[in-house]
Structures are given as structure tokens and as C-alpha cells.
Amino acid sequence: MQDIEVEHQESTDHANTLGVDMRKFLMWVFLGSDCLFFGAFIATYLLYRNSSIVGPYPHEILDIPVTSASTFILLTSSLAMVLSLAAFQRGNTSAARFWLFATAFLGSTFLGFQVFEFYHFAHEGLTPKTNLFGATFFTLTGFHGAHVALGVIWLFSLLGVSYTRGIPPEKSMNVELAGLYWHFVDIVWVVIFTVIYLLSSLPPSS
């Protein structure tokens, strides 16, 4: 599934019935599909949120302040991403590269937070094998992290391309596609932060 996201291709000599970019259309169809992918993982998490028979339970281990910081970082990376795209579109290459690098850097930082969190949880006794919370939590956030990692690779590749072949405004669609993917990963995190962290990290009400 991951390979499709890096699709760069256009047919030649074709009609364009709707007048939209083919690759952008493909990306949106894929993102619609990916909604179901994350939706099924989130559904599994929710279905099992009260099913673990041994701890650690979510409220004992989830750390809202730390995760808020990483959420802020990912949201900010989305801002950097749109600023980079806008700069590419108007041909301001140096600004575009700066913001592209910022996006990838913030994304890497987010991944760092996630690695830290996973190690911390393992240290506290929560692994994917421990209980259903561990299994559903690590699988969901792990696949999200894998999406982020792929996005970071994509962004750094684009940065490399902008130095070697250059990305003039007429080729800015290459950046826009990565941007759509990046923002999607971001809003999936918005949902995960809301549903997994904010809503299930509270101790059972007394």
C-alpha cells in the first residue's frame, strides 16, 4: 500500500474530462481509502478500550502534556508544508526549501517523540503483547508512525530533487501531492489525539 503513495506518473495524450490533475485525483481516492484503513484500526481500539484484563491501562500510562507537545509539532509541520508549497508555486525556491526542510525536520521530531513514548511505555511494562490496550495502541500509532516516516522520506527526497533537478512552479504539483499526504497524516493524528489520548486517558470516573 505504501508504494502507491509515491506514484509520479502521467499518461500522455489523454482527454481530461473533469479538468483536474490526474495524480491529485489519484491521491484523493487513495486518501479516501486510507480513511477506512485508519478507521478500522481506531474502531478496533475503541471496541477493546474496556476489554484489557491486565494493566497497564490507558489512564495509568498516557501522558497528555508530552503528547500535546508532539501534536503541536505535527500541526506546525503542516503549516510549514503549506508555506513551502506556496513558495514553490510562486518560484521562491529558497523559502520553499527552508519550509520543506522545516516540515521534514518537524516530522522527524514527531517520530522522535513517538520512539521515546514507545520506549517509555515498554519500560513501564506495556508492550504490544501485554494486553489489548497495548496491542491496539501500538498497532494504530505504529502504522500512523510508519505513514509519518514514509512522508519524511518523501519530503527529504523532494528537497533533494529541488537541489538537483529543481522544482519550478509548473512542477509544484510534485510538492502538492506530498503535501496532501502529509496533511492527511496530520489530521489522522488529530483524531488519534482526540480519541485515544484525550478521551481515554482519564481514570474511570468515581
Next chain:
Amino acid sequence: MSTGEHLDNHHDSDHPTAKQYVLVGIILTVITILEVGVYYVEALRSLFAAIFLGAGAIKFAFVAFYYMHLKMDHYLFSAFFFGGLVLATSIAIALMAILGAF
């Protein structure tokens, strides 16, 4: 490197300006800060689900409509994306209802 400069003189004038992008970024940050603040207010606890889901939806919408340009792009893009989103949400809710997980 300054980003607050005017963009609307360009061919993609239907896209938001950098200023608007930054504004959306500020809104997203403020909402996140408010959420974390609310999280520690024990008195609002019965409203948490509504507040957090609402705030999450607003953040989601801002990113989708402005950063992902759904507001200005072809309606089919929105149809595919929100089609997937609505279907995923409906399936999750149905499964929770069937399996008694609310």
C-alpha cells in the same frame, strides 16, 4: 524567508494567502492549548466527549479545507475523502453499537 508577503497577485489567487495559512496555524494551536487546559478542569468532565470531539472536528476541518485546499478544489475530491471518512465513522459506530462497546 519572510512568509507574510502577498501572494494573491499570482495565478493561484484562489488559494489562501500565506497570512491565512499562518492564521489557520494559530487557530489550530490555540484549540490544542484550550483542549489541554480543559482536560484538567474536573468540573467539565461530563462534557469532555462533546468538547474534545467538537474541537477535534474543527481542527480536522481547518486542515482539510484550507491546508488541503478542499474548499477550493474539485468537489469530487471532497466526495471521495468525506465519503471514506463518513463510511469509516459509520462502520466504527455500528460496530460499537453491535458489540456493546459504548
Next chain:
Amino acid sequence: MATHSTAIKGVTERATYTGLMGWITTVDHKRIGILYGCTAMFFFLVGGLEATVVRMQLYSPGMDLVSPGMYNSLFTMHALTMIFLAIMPLGAAFFNFIIPLQIGARDVAFPRLNAFSYWVFLFGALILNGGWLFNTLPNVGWFAYAPLTATEYSGAGTDFFICGLQVLGVSSLAAACNFIVTILNMRAPGMTLMRMPVFTWMTLIISLLLVFAFPVLTVGLIELMFMRFYEMPFFNSNQGGDPILWQHLFWIFGHPEVYILILPAMGIISDIIPTFARKPLFGYGFVVGSGVAIAFLSFAVWAHHMFTTGLSALAVSVFSGATMLIAIPTGVKVLNWMATLWGGSLDLRTPMLWSIGFIATFVVGGLSGVMHASPPVDTQQQDTYFIVAHIHYVLFGGSIMGIFAGIYYWFPKVTGRMMNETLGKWHFWLSFIGMNVTFGPMHIVGILGMPRRIYTYPSGMGWDFLNQIETIGVFIIIAGMLFFLQNAFRSWKNGEIAGDDPWDGRTLEWTIPSPPPEYNFATIPVVHSREPLWDSKHPELGDHLPSVTGASDDVDTESIHMPNASYWPAITAIGVGLGAALLMVNPILSISGVIISIVGVYAWSFEPAAPEGH
């Protein structure tokens, strides 16, 4: 094949290959369609042989042809092969070959992604069948219910099932995304949505179903894989997990999958019946609308496979009601086909025979389907041969009949030669009779209480005679298939020359030569009506506008730019297949597959899609 364009200054030459490399590197939708078709036909024969052994084992009580374990593997592999390696890719063969021709395009939107889909499909098929080499085939049924799939109860065969289906999912998803973009964005000028041929419409709907249904199975398979490989407790009730959740995830995918299997056939016969009744499809809008309605409803009925799992009364009622609703759009379609036949001047050539046969047997399968939409009836029939009868009337009597209709109909377009009518009719009648002899009595043994998935049965249950009849029926079907194979091989090279339009067709694919040139249309046609070719042949019937324009002969076809051939899709697909296969050995090793894929994707991204400088 080696149509190198003449080198002009600043113009790169188009990359082309010949021979075997030509097939490996092809990005031509027609050749990819042929690859899909031949591969799927091979697996159709494999799946048929598996079923034959199953039926021979059941010929009489207490038979000892295969071991009980082997029997479990055979019925599992039969189902998986027929569903994922025969019917779905046979559908894909038609999508690939026919869709660009029907919408007046020169290729699909993403030719290399299309090639990638095929190669990934091939490697997924090999992984799914990999168990043959190690004598550990999947043996848990095609829906692989938990907890039977836990490591305590099933061996490495289940791993082949998981990894094979994951890889096939990548292929389906890539192909579906590609065809959605192709159909919505590459139609010839004037071809509005409501002027699209019904087959194109059904392909669009199937692609939507795949895009939205397959990820749910992907997630279920990931969870199953993690439970088996890494001891995560997903469906393990000892640790609070719910085996029923697997059933939900599986059938949320599984029910739309049923329509993924049947809608291609419905689309095919909706194109064939008007051609051979020589009148337009009755109620085109209703046929298309029912397809859309079926797609919507198919996501809201999955739990009808689970009525006996202890759902609440409310859930059972809702899913039962929604399932009965699906009978309405399905009935509408049948009615429209009948009304198209009504009063037409019928030409009962082979494609038409298969189409009429489809209606007859599919209706039987549809009716038995509505029966078990009723929970009490379903509870009675659950896990009996009645269900086996139902699915085979739908999948053999429906999907396969429709697919053979399509093969006889489009064979002249693919090869430029006609199939033999006499052999075709033998094939049809033997299949039609054989299928009813095989699957018809299963209704009765099912009602008599014979359970599915048992490797043998005692005598004296009243099942013996009917089982013998069923097994004899299989050999009638096989006899029919021999006629087909003989016909196909002979006609491919030596059939009567077909010409552009052998059936007096109605849609765009019949306006171009058979087989079509690589660029399909010398000039992109302009469409003015729903049946452009028919209307342009019969101006007296309609308005004065020519219904298809642009098919002129004096076009410099050398100047048409077509995409470069590329081996990177195949290499990327090898990476995907290798990565998935090695997961079964050691996740560390499967990184090698990931690296190959990444290299493939980079090379793919940086190579020119088409000759530069035009």
C-alpha cells in the same frame, strides 16, 4: 511492437522492448489485460481441479481419496483461488482491455501503476499458492474464522493465506484507484456519465467498492498476522479479545466483495443483451441506478453472515431488512434485461446464450439468497449445502457465466479472430447442464441437513444418490471446458477474421480495428449519444447529428505519443511480493523486499513516463 519513433533533434526515442521483455515491461492496457486474462484462466483451471477432487471425495459415503486434512486444504484453496485468483482477475482482464476502448481513451490514467497492479497480483497469487511447496496449505476456510486461525489450531498455511491476501489487496487497491481516475477523468469528449456503457459503469462501482472495502480486510489481516507472529491478543479470548470481531472485519469487506465478483458479469451482459437483441437497453438509468444502490447497501448488510453468532434482536432485524432491500435493485436489473429481450430480434449466438443463461441461473441464486436474508431460515440453513448451492448459483451461474459471455463477445476484439460458434455452443450447453446437475441437488441435500466442509459422510442419510449426481455434474462441466480450451487455442491463431465490428455493435470499442492498434484511437472520438456506434450506423432512427465523429483515416499515427515501456513496475512488485513472503520467515529479512520496492519507486519516479521533447 518495436515501433521506434524516428529520432528528431531534441526528442528522446520511445523505450520499447520485444519478446518476453516486451511483456514484462509493457504498460499497454491491452497487453496487461491479456496477462490478467491468461493468468486468471490458469488459476480458474487450478481451482476447478481442486473442486473436482473435493467432489470425487464426496462421490459416495466413506470415500478415502484424500485425507481429512488435505480435504480441508482443498476446499479452502478452491474458494480462495476462484475468488481472488480467477473471478476477480478475470474481471480485471476485462477492465483493462475494454474500459479504455469503451470510453475512447488511449490508455488508462496511470499505465505503469497498471502494470504494477498486474505483477503484484501475480506475486500475491504465487504466495497464496506457496503452501503447495511446503505441504502446508491454508486449511481454515476462505473466511478463516478466529480462533481457528490461532497458532495453536492452524499451521503455516494460515500465514500463506495472510501474506497472499495482503499482497493481492495492494494489487486490487492500486488497480481500483487507477480505474476510478481513468473512468471519471479520461472519457472522450461528449461522453457524459449517463452516456457511459453499463460495463464501464459497473467497473466504476466495483472500483469504489474495492477502494472502500479492502482496507478493512487489510486491517483484519494485519491484526491476525500480529496475533500469530507476535502474540498480540487481538482475537484471543483468553486475554479479553473477541473472535467475533474478526468475523465483523472480514464480512465488512466480504459482502462488498460479493458484489465485486458479480457486478462485472452484470455489466458485461448489460452490454451484450442490447447488441444481440438489436435494441437499446431497457431502462438504462434504472440499471445504472440499481448498481449504485447495490454498492451503497452492500456496506450495510455484512452481519447477515453472522445471524447465528448471537447478535442482538435489533441488529438482526436491521441487517435482515437491509439485506432484503438489496433484492429490489437486483430485481430491477433482471427486469430490465428481460424487458430488453422482450420484442427484440434475438440473435442467439454464443455470447447471447451465455447472457441468457446468466439470467436464468443467477435468478435462482438470487432467490435462494433472499431466503437466507430471513434470520430463522438462515439459522436453519447455516453451514449446510444449501448455502453452497446458493453461492455457486451466484458465482458460477452468475459471475462465471457472465465472464464467459464476455470472453466470447470480446475475443474478436482482443485477437482479431472469431471463436467457433459450434464449439462455443457445446461449451455453453455442457456448462449450463453441468452446473445445474452439480449445484442443483445441493439445495436438496442441504435441506436434508448435509453440512458443508465435511470430508465424508455416513450412508443412510439420504444424501448418497444426490452426491453422486453432483459429482457426475462436475465432469459435464469439465467436458464443456475442454470444448472451450480447444476453441480458444484454435481460434486465437486460426479463427475466422473478425473485422472491426463483427457483432453489429453499439459502443466505441467496435469502431476501431481488431485487434486494436497500440494507440487504440487514431483520433479521439467525439461522442453524442449513449450508443454512439449504433446511432451512427442508423442515422434514420435518431437525430441528424453523427453520433461518433473523428474516426478519420488520414491521421499521422506516428505522431501519437504513447508511454514508455518500463521494467520498474515489475521490479517494484517483486519487492512487494518478496517483502510479504519473507515476513513469514523473519521480519528482518523482509526489509530486503522493502529496499527493492523503494529503489523501484525512485527509479520509476525519475524515469520519463513518455518520450520527451514532443
